[in-house]
Amino acid sequence: MRTAIFDLDGTLADTSADLIAAANGGFSAPLLDPVADSLVAFHGGRAMLRLAHARTGTPEAEIEAAIEAALPGFLSRYEAGIDTHTRLYDGAARALDRLAGQGWALGVCTNKPVALAELLLTRLGIRDRFAAMLGADSLPVRKPDPRHLLETIARAGGDAGRAVLVGDTETDVLAARAAGVPCVLVGFGPEGAGVARLGPAAVLASYTHLPEILERLDL
Numbered sequence: 001m002r003t004a005i006f007d008l009d010g011t012l013a014d015t016s017a018d019l020i021a022a023a024n025g026g027f028s029a030p031l032l033d034p035v036a037d038s039l040v041a042f043h044g045g046r047a048m049l050r051l052a053h054a055r056t057g058t059p060e061a062e063i064e065a066a067i068e069a070a071l072p073g074f075l076s077r078y079e080a081g082i083d084t085h086t087r088l089y090d091g092a093a094r095a096l097d098r099l100a101g102q103g104w105a106l107g108v109c110t111n112k113p114v115a116l117a118e119l120l121l122t123r124l125g126i127r128d129r130f131a132a133m134l135g136a137d138s139l140p141v142r143k144p145d146p147r148h149l150l151e152t153i154a155r156a157g158g159d160a161g162r163a164v165l166v167g168d169t170e171t172d173v174l175a176a177r178a179a180g181v182p183c184v185l186v187g188f189g190p191e192g193a194g195v196a197r198l199g200p201a202a203v204l205a206s207y208t209h210l211p212e213i214l215e216r217l218d219l
């Protein structure tokens with residue numbers, strides 16, 4: 001069965017404003033900008049906290065420990081406001097329905113903790129579209145380790161020879177390449193069409209084009 005696996009942050013949904021609000025909540029003044037820093041938000045909680053601590057002047061040698069100490073508070077603030085500003089990208093739900101109608105199996109492979117991913121996709125109303133969802137803590141490994149993607153494909157009922165990953169960052173490209181699976185990158189994130197520098201099989205300008213782009217991969 002042809003299988004399309006989706007990344008979550010920056011691919012299915014623009015989660016950046018809620019991620020940045022949760023990161024800023026741990027500091028006495030906002031250190032990250034919801035628009036200018038959206039790219040770092042899509043690299044996850046640790047990346048945001050690393051940047052915020054660098055901006056406060058936390059000494060380099062103390063940053064990793066500061067990030068670990070800040071993570072639980074960040075995660076609980078994020079959970080509390082997880083769908084305040086977060087929205088699906090235009091056309092995403094309809095594209096998923098069209099793919100399902102064409103017989104594609106669908107799954108999610110995200111580096112978000114899986115409980116947060118479950119909560120968010122349920123709130124956004126699309127959890128039931130996916131046969132499998134694996135998060136950062138579903139396995140002992142995560143993207144860019146290819147086993148994270150390969151296991152998601154298997155649990156969605158697919159096989160790697162007829163699968164594609166739709167993602168937004170280099171982490172997705174590296175996981176897909178190591179798994180021998182083509183990667184389509186969204187071109188409507190902070191980098192725009194500039195994601196072409198990462199060498200994806202295709203860049204997606206709009207979800208309305210996804211079924212025809214996946215068709216062209218000839219899986």
Ligand SMILES: O=C(O)COP(=O)(O)O
Binds near residue numbers: 007009044109
């Ligand atoms: O939370 C992260 O690290 C990124 O999550 P993603 O894999 O859904 O983009």
Ligand SMILES: [Mg+2]
Binds near residue numbers: 042
């Ligand atoms: Mg992402």
